[in-house]
Every structure is written in C-alpha cells, then in structure tokens.
Ligand SMILES: *[C@@H]1O[C@H](CO)[C@@H](O)[C@H](O)[C@H]1NC(C)=O
Ligand SMILES: *[C@@H]1O[C@H](CO)[C@@H](O)[C@H](O)[C@H]1NC(C)=O
Ligand SMILES: CC(=O)N[C@H]1CO[C@H](CO)[C@@H](O)[C@@H]1O
C-alpha cells in the first residue's frame with residue numbers, strides 16, 4: 001500500500017495514536033488483505049479466533065500494519081487489560097469478608113501485578129527495538145496468570161469436570177505443538193552447535209516451555225521423550241505432535257469407554273458428547289498433522305493443528321463452572337498474552 005503522507009506526519013500520527021489508544025475510541029483502519037492474512041495466521045492459533053481478530057482490527061492504525069504494528073497492539077492491549085484487572089482486584093479486596101476468597105484475590109493481585117509489570121517492561125523494550133528483551137519479559141506471563149486461574153480450582157466438588165486435568169494437559173501439549181511448528185518454520189532461532197548439544201537442547205526446551213502455563217509439565221515431556229539424534233527443531237516438533245496425538249487418542253477412548261456408557265444424567269451426557277466430538281477432531285487433526293510432518297509438509301502440518309485450540313475449548317466451555325468474578329477477564333488475558341507471545345515470535349523472522 002502506497003502512502004504520500006510525510007514521514008514526520010506519520011511519526012506524529014503514531015505518537016498520537018499510541019498515547020490516545022487507551023483513552024479514545026478510534027475509527028480503526030480496515031485491514032489490507034496482506035495484513036488480514038498475518039492477523040489470520042496469528043489468530044487461528046488462538047482458542048478464540050474472533051476475539052483475537054476483533055482486537056487487532058479494532059486498533060489498526062493503518063490498513064497496512066506490519067508485524068511490528070501488530071506486536072504493539074498485542075502488547076498495548078495486554079497492558080491495558082492487566083492494568084484494568086489489577087485495579088478491579090484491588091477494589092474487590094477491601095470489600096471481601098471471607099478469608100478463603102480474600103486469599104485467592106491476593107494471589108490474583110500478585111499475579112496481575114507481575115503481568116502488568118512484565119508488559120510495562122516489554123513495552124519499554126519494544127520501544128527500544130529490543131525484541132529479545134521484550135520476549136523475555138513476556139515469557140513469564142502465562143505462568144503468572146495461571147496462578148490466578150488455578151487458585152480457584154478448589155478440591156473435588158460434585159459437579160467437577162472429570163476432564164479438567166486431561167484438558168489442561170491437552171491444552172499445553174497442543175500449544176507446544178503449535179509453538180514448535182511456528183518455531184520450525186518461522187522462528188529460525190540461533191543454530192545449535194553440535195559440540196554443546198545438551199545445553200543447546202535444554203536452552204531450546206526452556207525457550208519453548210517458558211511460553212507455556214506450566215513450565216515443568218512441558219520440560220518433563222520433552223526431557224522424557226527426546227532421543228539424542230533428534231534434538232533439533234524437527235525433533236521437538238515430532239515429540240510435541242506424538243504426545244498430543246497420544247493424549248488425544250487416550251482421552252477419546254476414556255470418554256467413549258468410561259464416561260458415556262455409565263452416564264445417566266442427560267445434561268452431563270450431552271457434555272460428554274460435546275467432548276467426544278472435540279477429542280475426535282483433535283485425534284484426527286494430529287493424525288493428519290503427523291502424516292504431513294513425515295512428508296516434510298510443515299505448512300500442511302500447521303494447517304491441521306490450527307483448529308485444535310478451538311476444538312479443546314468446546315469441551316472446556318460445555319461444562320458449567322461456578323461463576324467466578326475473574327473467569328472472563330482471565331480468559332481474555334490468556335488470549336491476549338498468547339497473542340503477544342506469538343506475534344513477538346514472528347519478529348524473529
Ligand atoms: C475479521 O475481522 C474483520 C474486521 O472486523 C472482518 O471483516 C472479517 O470478516 C473477520 N474475519 C473472520 C474470518 O471472521
Ligand atoms: C528440566 O528438566 C530437566 C530434566 O528433568 C532438569 O534437569 C531441569 O532442572 C529442569 N529445568 C528446570 C528449570 O526445572
Ligand atoms: C477489563 C478489560 O480491560 N477488558 C478488555 C480487555 O481487552 C479486550 C480487547 O481489547 C476488551 O474488549 C476488554 O474490554
């Protein structure tokens with residue numbers, strides 16, 4: 001897209017845009033086909049495509065917004081949400097009388113404090129062009145946020161989703177699969193030096209796993225399955241796909257053989273059927289992704305993986321969870337920060 005606007009005006013425009021982004025509703029530009037293609041590529045990796053697509057489209061400074069511009073949107077929106085939610089929690093705390101709930105809110109205050117601070121620092125690094133530093137600050141946010149999510153998942157209740165743990169593992173595994181797939185073709189990280197294979201491999205594991213909501217689960221999965229000759233990017237991708245495929249296959253069988261035949265309650269049966277369909281999609285997707293991987297068709301592999309976050313989300317959301325004041329905010333935050341992490345990966349080229 002050609003523009004005749006002078007650079008000085010453009011700089012001024014960007015500066016004004018940045019400073020007013022949080023305050024005034026803007027008439028956003030309509031994305032050019034090229035920009036929409038990048039948005040689609042990022043947002044198809046999210047559990048909620050529409051939320052992601054709207055977030056980018058609502059804030060586009062110009063029709064042709066490059067990866068740097070999209071990264072800025074993701075950071076600014078994450079920072080904005082974190083700031084708002086931190087304030088929301090701080091307003092709730094003085095009103096809370098129940099000591100258990102107060103403790104949970106305090107954990108969340110701490111979590112959102114870390115997320116806000118990280119995005120403040122990431123934004124500074126971004127403005128200095130220090131993309132590595134930016135990624136470093138962002139990398140700790142999924143784990144920080146997870147502490148606010150898990151504190152509300154109190155021990156067994158009657159209506160507890162029996163698939164919670166499997167869903168959780170599945171969500172992490174498929175994110176691993178997606179991130180490693182992105183890594184294989186887009187990231188092109190610093191090449192590994194053969195003579196220091198072990199530290200280089202662990203560095204690669206750390207790079208991937210620090211983006212996950214549960215570092216240890218991810219680290220253990222890779223460490224358990226890595227075969228020395230395969231510890232390059234291709235090897236990581238293979239482990240992530242195989243583990244995802246294995247979990248999907250097991251859980252589909254568990255739903256079909258254990259849960260559905262024994263369930264008498266029609267509502268619960270319906271939930272299990274939604275999950276059966278979701279895990280069927282997951283298994284099928286990873287079967288095909290693995291075939292594509294073995295053919296060396298990495299683009300095809302990514303295409304098969306792309307629908308998996310949405311599939312798993314359908315099994316998660318079909319269960320009615322106890323209403324939590326922070327559920328929706330946590331969800332939005334989780335998507336926004338994944339957007340930030342994924343868009344920053346794109347900057348590595
Ligand atoms: C993404 O958002 C744009 C702008 O709102 C819209 O035109 C487009 O249809 C959306 N894409 C999809 C697949 O919904
Ligand atoms: C990751 O796993 C390896 C192997 O189990 C272990 O040696 C290492 O300490 C773990 N890393 C962290 C940061 O816990
Ligand atoms: C609480 C809060 O700030 N929520 C916002 C998070 O970001 C999304 C997308 O920009 C907004 O729609 C929410 O209002």
Ligand SMILES: CC(=O)N[C@H]1CO[C@H](CO)[C@@H](O)[C@@H]1O
Nearest residue numbers: 166169221243246247250251
């Ligand atoms: C149900 C199932 O297959 N769970 C497995 C999912 O993957 C993790 C990591 O490899 C295993 O520890 C689980 O047993």
